[in-house]
Structures are given as structure tokens and as C-alpha cells.
Amino acid sequence: MGTPPEPVEETSQPTLRRSRGTTRRLPRRAAIGKRTFTSTMRALEQLADAGARVSVHVSDLDNGGEVLAGDDHVTLPMGGVGVVPLLIEVAAGFESGALDPLEIIDRNSVEAVAGSGLWRNLRAPALPLSDLAVLTAATGDPLAANILLRRVGHHRVLARLDSLGLERTTVLDQFRDERGPDDAPHVAVGTTRELAALFSALVNAQAVDAAVSSQVAEWLSLNHDLTLIAASTGLDPFAHEHDRHGLLFINKTGRESGVRAEAGVLAGPRAGIAYAMIVCFDDLSIAHRLRAHDAFRILGLELMEYTH
Template identity: 70%
Template sequence: MVSSPAPEPSSGVPSARRRTRRGVGRVPRRAAAGRRSFASSLRRLEELAQSGAQVSVHVIELDSGRVVLSGDDHVPLPIAGLGIVPVLVETAAGFASRALDPLRIIDRPDDHVAGSGLWRHLRAPALPLVDLAVLAAAAGDPNAANALLDAVGHGQVRARMVSLGMPRSAVLDLFRDVRGPDDVPHAAVGTTREFATLFAGLVDSRAVDAAVSAQVAEWLSLNQDLSLVASATGLDPFAHDDDAHGLLFINKTGRDRGVRAEAGVLVGPRTGVAYALTVCFDDLSISHRLRAHDAFRVLGTDLMEFTH
């Protein structure tokens, strides 16, 4: 199910990403080769799949475009808050084209999502769109994400995802506390192949254009959920956009009952990768949940070794 492909020829993916961060302390290729195995991740993900979980993973090397780890990466699975990323892309595109005013004030809805987020705890009953984008990216705030989605429109997000090469992924609905029989089962679904490719496009300035890519990457660099794949980086969850050791890292996570998803970019001194991992599991106990979380952390460790 999960595989670590043999090296492939370069696919021509542009490599215009902060090369200076990788120019110092480069590990000799022969020395690094022995540490480039994803055996631990493969083993852990296979164990999850054998236990009944649905697992999808896709990892690509940024400079070459080579797929270094994949498994069921074409299968759309629930991704919860990871679906915020295409909404942020459409929001940034609206700001850039002036179709949206970044300072347009949005009232907090009366029927707000009460289960998570920061906006519901703030005294301000209304915020500008640009601040809602920060809340959605940094804290995964569902009310901020819903406000952005209402502002840009489901149809625009859907069209944008198709133009970005994401036809199998979709933002289906608003975020809700409870999904009734008349609601779609999930707020968003996606494939790991499409989301890893989207994140590669963000750091390559190919997600719409350079300005939009830079804006979305800046918002995502504020993300404070570093508890899954990102836990292996040792970065400060509250200030990791300018790491002292030269790591370039952006990510977004998604969490729901029995769903964990993450996509991001990690650039180290040797190379860089874009990755996405989704695990859908029976959340029957703390141990079931921790087993899923552990797979993300093992992948994070393998990614750190691969990029260093």
C-alpha cells in the first residue's frame, strides 16, 4: 500500500526557494544516503492500515520533483481543517485582485462554532477579513474560516482548486459543531498528492502567482499546531518563521473525530520536501488516537533525517 519509490528523473519542478538556507553545512551525499530511508514511516503506516485505518501519504523532493514516499495518495479522504488552505489561497487571490477588501469588517455569526477556535473567546464582535485569515491559518479557527468561505464563495474556491490541479479535493461545507442528516458528512476532503503539490507550489511561487503564494505561505508560517509531523522539528510553535538553525517550515493540520491530516513544506540544509499525510481511524480510545499521532511523528523524524 505504501511505497518508497526508486529515484526518478527530475520532473522540472522549479527550485527557486531560499537556496541560501541550504548552502551551509551540506551533508556529503554518500554519508546522507544511508539516512534517507523511510523504513520507519513505512512500517508504522502499514501497521495502521492493517489495524483498519485508512492511510494516505505523499512526499516529494522539491528540487527534483521526485516522489520519495507514497501510498494511496490519489484517494480523497476527510481532511477537516486542512481544507482551510484552499480558502486562504482564494482569499489572498481576492486581496491581490482587489475583488476583496482586506479591511472589510465581518461580524461574528450568531450561530458560531462553539467547539474550537479563538474568535469566540475574543471581545471583538467583528474583525477585518485580513485578521480572520491570520486566525484561520494560525489557530485553525473554524468561525474565521467560515467567514472567509462566505466572503469568497464556495464556487470560487471550487474553481480555484481545479485551476490549481486539485480536481479530487474539495471544500464541501462550512465547519459545524454537529453534522445533521441534511449536512454533508465532512467539511472538506482531499488527496495527499494534491495537497503536497499545493504546498510545493506555495514555496515555488506557483500557487496562482508569486504574490498570492507568498501571502499564503506567510499566513501558514504562523500556524501554532506543531504537534504532529512538525513535532520532530523542535520548532517554537509560537515563533518559527525565522528559525535560528535555518529550517524553512510551513504547515497546516486538520483534526476531527477519527481524522488527522497534515500537509506542509520542510527545507533543511541538504534538501527540501513537500509532504501530506492523512489517517482516518476508529477513535475508540486514547491508545487508538495516540497510535495515529505516533505515525505522524515518525514521518516527521524521517523527514528531518532526509532533509539534513
């Protein structure tokens, strides 16, 4: 993946201003000569000025060094990114024999989730666990994810998170159309620092073991949502496992009302990075939403410059 050039000195430390009166540091610039993250910092500062909560972390795959960071220790809701530790537990179950990949489960075995998903529009009323893992990774299908969570057990996913050393990242609940007072407020929460480390472990064959890491990375390589950071890669959303230009890419996105999140790995001819970004914002209008999306795409462009 290449050796990063020598770092350059920082001349000042900008601040990320919040409308609520707190002070946040801007993400530090990438120490890669001209390959800086100035536009990303500007976009994040504008979001913070508008009251958004922002967290970002980018690390180098070769040496683990920090490339970019801002409030990466803060735990924030991350929506569907929470299926990644679930998929790791499922893959570990397949590998150990505790789960049968061909076990058929009916979708009516869990409460319906009407808001999104692909499986609810298919004729097949039941699918094997291995297909449910593919649906979960590729389309974020909430029914498939809920069935996997019920089958492996919430407690086992939490235990897996502990074994992976993730102290501020957890899966709170299944997907729901509506959340009542007795339900967890979010599907999952986490920090961008831990999410980037988790994706780095996956591509470096260190998430449980090489077989589990490879299986989960293969599932995530099928993800169809390339609308945030991944929009800048130019990859085909439906077939990007073997890019003709040698781009290695896996990712997972998360969406809730007022929440956008993405974590992944991007590697090109000059460098490879693991990244994660979460933005929590007031979703008052399409304009508010598009400003948040723009920040992800700006980071994506600068990540492409960094790796190429």
C-alpha cells in the same frame, strides 16, 4: 536546497495489509542511501493492520521527484487542511482588489461554532478580513474560516481548486458543531498527492502567482499546531517564521473525529520536501488516537533526517 544523491535499487515490494481483506502497497522507500523511511512504513503497516486508512506523499522540492508514496491517489477527509484553498482564494481577492483586507465583519453574521477556536473567547465582536485570514491559518479558527468562506463564496473556492488543477481535492462545507443528514459529511476531502503538490506550488510561487503564493505561505508560517509531523522539528509553535538554524517550514493540520491530516513544506541544508499525510482510524480510545499520532511523528523524524 541541494541535489539529491543517486537512488538505490529496491530489492522487494512490501505490502500494506488491511483488516478488511484488501491489499495496499507500502509507501516506497526514499531513494536516498541511508535516509530511508523504514520506521514510517512499519508504523503505517501497523495502522493498516488495525483497519485504518492511510495515505502519504512526499516529493522533492527541487526536481518534483517522488520520495515516498502510499495510496496517495485515494480521496480522504482532511478536516482543517481544507482552509488552504480558501486562503488562496482570499489572498487572490486581496491582490485583485475584489476583497478589501480591512473590511470589518461581525462574528454573529454566521452560525456559532462552540467546539473550538480562539475568536469566540476574544472581546472583539468584529474583525477585518485580513485578521480573519491570520486566525484561520494560525489557529484553524472555525468562525473565522466560516466567515471567509461565506464572504468569498463557496463557488469561487471550487473554481479556484479547478484552476489549480486539483481534481480530487475539494471543500465540501463550512465547519459545524454537528452534521445532520442534510449536511456534507466532512469539511473537505483530498488526496495527499494533490496536497503535497499544492504546498510545493506555494513555496515555488506557482499558486496563482508570486504575490498570492507569498501571502498564503506567510499566513501558514504562523500556524501554531506543531503536534503531528511538525513535532519533530523542534520549532517554537508560536514563533517559527525565522528559525536560527535555517529551517524553512510551513504547514496546516486537520482534525475531525477519527481523522488526522497534515500537509506542508520542510526544507533544510541538504534537501527540501513537500509532504502530506492523512490517517482515518477508529477513535475508540486514547491509545487508538496516540497510535495514529505516533505515525505522524515518526514520519516527521525521518523527514528531518532526509532534509538534514
